[in-house]
Structures are given as structure tokens and as C-alpha cells.
Amino acid sequence: MSVLVYVLNILLLAGMVWVLRKQSYTSSLGYAFYPGLVFKLSCGVLLGLLYQYHYGAGDTLTYFNGSLQLTALARQDSGAYLRLLLFNDFGSEALRASLPFTSFPDFSNSFFIIKIISLLNLLTGSSYYLNALYFSLFSFWGSAKLAAILSKYYPEARAAAIIAFLFFPSIIFWGSGLLKDGIMMGSMCWLVAFALELGKGQPVKPITLILLPFMLYIFVRMKLFLAAVLLPVLLAYLLIRWLAKYKPAFRKVGVQVMVLLMMTVLAGAALTQIGVIYNLDFIFEQVVKNHEVLLAQSLHGPHISLDNLEPTFASMLRHASEAFLSSIYRPFVWESRQSLYLLTGAENLLLLVLTVLSIASFVNGKYKVSLFYVALLIYILVAATMIGLSTPNFGSLSRYRIAFLPFLVYLLLQSYYARLVMERVAAAYTRLKARKTTHL
Structure with a gap:
């Protein structure tokens, strides 16, 4: 994979971090924002290394290997790929049999994750670790928002919110990387933060209304x-x-x-x-x-x-x-x-x-x-x-x-x-x- 792909994706990730840091609610996190972010992204990489070099197998590698097949299909036949992506139309039993978690594709959250990763592959050049950084950043987004909103409405428990959602070891480690757990955590925390703001009488912003159905779908699907x-x-x-x-x-x-x-x-x-x-x-x-x-x-x-x-x-x-x-x-x-x-x-x-x-x-x-x-x-x-x-x-x-x-x-x-x-x-x-x- 070319260096250019890495550079462009790192710049895109940095831009997403910049946008996230500019959100008004992140001011509640103070100096904890960047250490929490670095910890989260690092755990996403470490999780991949653990499964690849220590276990040698696991869900994260199965998801990624399955996504490579879908990405290859996208490059060979974009129409067939879109039909599979949107309607779970495999086109042939041979393709279906070669993919994991396809017994009940309409209900399988694991196969859903494989499809998401296959889309990311088109952006990242099928880089496992770049994909892991995107997943980890999504998880951090929801976690950081909830920690910030909790800090805003319960300032006496600010340290508790920051430690629980940004620094508690197992929570951060297993909520990072190329696993469905991180996607679940990001959407779940975002929804809890939304409910807390709504319950406290905070006006709903247009961007929040746009994101709400997406976060609901992701959480329910996961x-x-x-x-x-x-x-x-x-x-x-x-x-x-x-x-x-x-x-x-x-x-x-x-x-x-x-x-x-x-x-x-x-x-x-x-x-x-x-x-x-x-x-x-x-x-x-x-x-x-x-x-x-x-x-x-x-x-x-x-x-x-x-x-x-x-x-x-x-x-x-x-x-x-x-x-x-x-x-x-x-x-x-x-x-x-x-x-x-x-x-x-x-x-x-x-x-x-x-x-x-x-x-x-x-x-x-x-x-x-x-x-x-x-x-x-x-x-x-x-x-x-x-x-x-x-x-x-x-x-x-x-x-x-x-x-x-x-x-x-x-x-x-x-x-x-x-x-x-x-x-x-x-x-x-x-x-x-x-x-x-x-x-x-």
C-alpha cells in the first residue's frame, strides 16, 4: 500500500479529531481530552497486535479477512457489491459459503461489521490498523461526549466520569480496535449523553437530530x-x-x-x-x-x-x-x-x-x-x-x-x-x- 494512502488517512483522522475538539462540550474534559484520545487509539493498535501475534486468531481477524473478500468484489463488480451491501444478495451460494457469519445475514451483527469494514477498506487501502484507528475514534467520540456531558451536569463527579469513560483499562482496551464492541460503546454512550441532555432541558441541535437515527440503528444492530x-x-x-x-x-x-x-x-x-x-x-x-x-x-x-x-x-x-x-x-x-x-x-x-x-x-x-x-x-x-x-x-x-x-x-x-x-x-x-x- 502506498505511503500516500497512509498520509491522506492520517490527515483525515487528524481533521476529525480537530472537529471533535472544537465541539463546545469537550471543554468540560480539559487536559484529559488528548491523553484519553491517545490511550484509546493506542489500545486499538495493541488489540490488533495481541490477536495477530499472541492469539493468532479471533473475531477481529475474522472480520477483517471477511471484509477483504467483499472489498475484492467491490473492485471486480460494484453492482454485485452494492446488492450484497444493501440487500444481502450474494449472487451465488459459493460466495455466501466462503464468507463468515452468513447463516442469517439479515440478523448477524458480525456480518454487518464485516460490511462496514469492507467500505472502510476502499478508503484505507485495506489497512487493518488504519481501520482500527477509525473504529477507535468512533468509540472515543461517544465516550468523550458522555464523559463531558456528565462532567457538565454533575461537576462534583467530573473525575469519576473521566476515569470511567476515558481511562479505565479494560473498558478502553476492549472498547477499541476492529471489534463490534467499540462501535457498540460509541453509539451507546452517545445515546445516553443525548438522553441526559434532553432530560436536563437542553435544546436539540439540528446535527443531533440528523445523527440520532444513525446512532439508534448502530446500537440496536450491534x-x-x-x-x-x-x-x-x-x-x-x-x-x-x-x-x-x-x-x-x-x-x-x-x-x-x-x-x-x-x-x-x-x-x-x-x-x-x-x-x-x-x-x-x-x-x-x-x-x-x-x-x-x-x-x-x-x-x-x-x-x-x-x-x-x-x-x-x-x-x-x-x-x-x-x-x-x-x-x-x-x-x-x-x-x-x-x-x-x-x-x-x-x-x-x-x-x-x-x-x-x-x-x-x-x-x-x-x-x-x-x-x-x-x-x-x-x-x-x-x-x-x-x-x-x-x-x-x-x-x-x-x-x-x-x-x-x-x-x-x-x-x-x-x-x-x-x-x-x-x-x-x-x-x-x-x-x-x-x-x-x-x-x-
């Missing part, structure tokens, strides 16, 4: 079951905020939270009844199928073991607490000596400590409660349980849980005692820096 949880929660939040404008009784935070919890309970009851009437056991069957497939790949190492998991509501409910806790706090540091598991275990130990500090803050009345935070907590509870039930493999779990982990880290980091620790660490760092400056 993770339908997560969208089925998060979007109703955000709609309930917006409905209660709208009612608060016209009904004085809804302006009290306690009332808002109670209404949201009642809506959640009623929604759960309604779904249960719908499942009974329309026999939606196939959803549970899919969860169990995913669990069994990943479990078969995990027996050689540490994994979540949910004994006698069955495709019934009663069985799911019985295993829910174990699945929820395991998806957040496992693997433990002692469960494996493999380097990646040790790193994940150390991070999970930190999450456990932060959880204890948050519980202590709540018990002592030193934790701020808001409708938005409760909405995030409801989403975390449901998403973590669903992912824990369907994903016993800790390698896959590390990736999939970024769908809820940044929100959890954000809530945990802003507890009174966690903020006290961060303030003391920051003060110690400032004193140390001042001493070094004095000696110089």
Missing part, C-alpha cells in the same frame, strides 16, 4: 438485547423528567425514583405475562445455547459454572444473583496465573473495594441519589445479569461487560469515600510535583 433494556430505561427517565416540568409532585427526587422503580417492576411483570402468552422460551433457549457453547471452550480454565441452567424463567431467576456477581467480580486474582486473567483479577479486586466504599457511603448517608443514577443502576443490574447468564467464558466476558462496566465504575468512583481517596492521591501528587519543581 446489541439488540442490550438496546431492549437501555432504551426503555432512558425513555422512562425522559418521561419522568417531562412530567416534572408540569406536575409539581414529580419534582421531588424521591418521587421520581419511586415512579421509575414502579415502572421497572410493572415492565418486568408485563414481560413475564407476554412470555407466558406468546411462549417466548426461545429467548431463554438462546441464552442457554450461548452459555453451553462458550462453556465448552472454557473447561480448560477458570469459568462461571451455573449448574443445571435451563431455558426457563425460574431457572434464570435462580441463577441471576450468581451470574450478576460473577460478571462483575470474576475472575478473582487467584483463579488463574495467566497474565491477562491476573490483570483482570486485579481490576476486579479494585471494583470490589470500590463497591465496599460505595456501600459504606450509602449507609452513612454520604451518597447522592438522582433519577439518572438510579436509571443507570437499573440498566447495570439487568445487563450484568443477562451477560453473566450467557457468558461463562472470562475472556469473552471481559469484552462483553464493557456494555455496563463504564456506568458501574462511574457510580462507584463518585461515592464519598472513593472521592476522598482520589482527592488525597491528587493532593499527594501535587505536593510531590511541587517538591520536584523546587529541587530543579
Whole structure:
């Protein structure tokens, strides 16, 4: 590939960064913007190196290799490529059989990602790492916007937002590079930021209205079951905020939270009844199928073991607490000596400590409660349980849980005692820096 292609793409990426930095909301990030960006882009490259030279295989390489076939088709027969891109018309069974994830192309988010990468290939000259930079920048866009909007409306928790969405290691690493998880994260964070701004009475800009359907489509296409949880929660939040404008009784935070919890309970009851009437056991069957497939790949190492998991509501409910806790706090540091598991275990130990500090803050009345935070907590509870039930493999779990982990880290980091620790660490760092400056 010519040097010119690299130069042009680097200039285009730099232009996108410049436009992003000029957005008014990014001022809330201060000096964290560029370090966060560099960390994100670097993780996108490192993820590719990890899969290419350590694992030798993986989804990211499968996506890229599949995209090369589509890009070759685009150069040979643009009409056939467009028909495949828009209508999943393969033209021949031979082509379909040669491509991955084509059993159900209309529903496969993996095949959708392959098509996106094939389009990028036309711009990047089929460079894996240039594609990874574009994916990482999209993910950073959504994450940075949400961190900035949270910093604007909850300035006392600015450090928590910046750490959770821009610097928490596993969140940034698995939310980068040429994987569908980064695309999911970028669109998800953008939508949450939009809902928060709308709920706070911020006027909607024309460009936001243009981007909204695109972000909704991407998020739903990437993770339908997560969208089925998060979007109703955000709609309930917006409905209660709208009612608060016209009904004085809804302006009290306690009332808002109670209404949201009642809506959640009623929604759960309604779904249960719908499942009974329309026999939606196939959803549970899919969860169990995913669990069994990943479990078969995990027996050689540490994994979540949910004994006698069955495709019934009663069985799911019985295993829910174990699945929820395991998806957040496992693997433990002692469960494996493999380097990646040790790193994940150390991070999970930190999450456990932060959880204890948050519980202590709540018990002592030193934790701020808001409708938005409760909405995030409801989403975390449901998403973590669903992912824990369907994903016993800790390698896959590390990736999939970024769908809820940044929100959890954000809530945990802003507890009174966690903020006290961060303030003391920051003060110690400032004193140390001042001493070094004095000696110089």
C-alpha cells in the first residue's frame, strides 16, 4: 500500500479529531481530552497486535479477512457489491459459503461489521490498523461526549466520569480496535449523553437530530438485547423528567425514583405475562445455547459454572444473583496465573473495594441519589445479569461487560469515600510535583 494512502488517512483522522475538539462540550474534559484520545487509539493498535501475534486468531481477524473478500468484489463488480451491501444478495451460494457469519445475514451483527469494514477498506487501502484507528475514534467520540456531558451536569463527579469513560483499562482496551464492541460503546454512550441532555432541558441541535437515527440503528444492530433494556430505561427517565416540568409532585427526587422503580417492576411483570402468552422460551433457549457453547471452550480454565441452567424463567431467576456477581467480580486474582486473567483479577479486586466504599457511603448517608443514577443502576443490574447468564467464558466476558462496566465504575468512583481517596492521591501528587519543581 502506498505511503500516500497512509498520509491522506492520517490527515483525515487528524481533521476529525480537530472537529471533535472544537465541539463546545469537550471543554468540560480539559487536559484529559488528548491523553484519553491517545490511550484509546493506542489500545486499538495493541488489540490488533495481541490477536495477530499472541492469539493468532479471533473475531477481529475474522472480520477483517471477511471484509477483504467483499472489498475484492467491490473492485471486480460494484453492482454485485452494492446488492450484497444493501440487500444481502450474494449472487451465488459459493460466495455466501466462503464468507463468515452468513447463516442469517439479515440478523448477524458480525456480518454487518464485516460490511462496514469492507467500505472502510476502499478508503484505507485495506489497512487493518488504519481501520482500527477509525473504529477507535468512533468509540472515543461517544465516550468523550458522555464523559463531558456528565462532567457538565454533575461537576462534583467530573473525575469519576473521566476515569470511567476515558481511562479505565479494560473498558478502553476492549472498547477499541476492529471489534463490534467499540462501535457498540460509541453509539451507546452517545445515546445516553443525548438522553441526559434532553432530560436536563437542553435544546436539540439540528446535527443531533440528523445523527440520532444513525446512532439508534448502530446500537440496536450491534446489541439488540442490550438496546431492549437501555432504551426503555432512558425513555422512562425522559418521561419522568417531562412530567416534572408540569406536575409539581414529580419534582421531588424521591418521587421520581419511586415512579421509575414502579415502572421497572410493572415492565418486568408485563414481560413475564407476554412470555407466558406468546411462549417466548426461545429467548431463554438462546441464552442457554450461548452459555453451553462458550462453556465448552472454557473447561480448560477458570469459568462461571451455573449448574443445571435451563431455558426457563425460574431457572434464570435462580441463577441471576450468581451470574450478576460473577460478571462483575470474576475472575478473582487467584483463579488463574495467566497474565491477562491476573490483570483482570486485579481490576476486579479494585471494583470490589470500590463497591465496599460505595456501600459504606450509602449507609452513612454520604451518597447522592438522582433519577439518572438510579436509571443507570437499573440498566447495570439487568445487563450484568443477562451477560453473566450467557457468558461463562472470562475472556469473552471481559469484552462483553464493557456494555455496563463504564456506568458501574462511574457510580462507584463518585461515592464519598472513593472521592476522598482520589482527592488525597491528587493532593499527594501535587505536593510531590511541587517538591520536584523546587529541587530543579
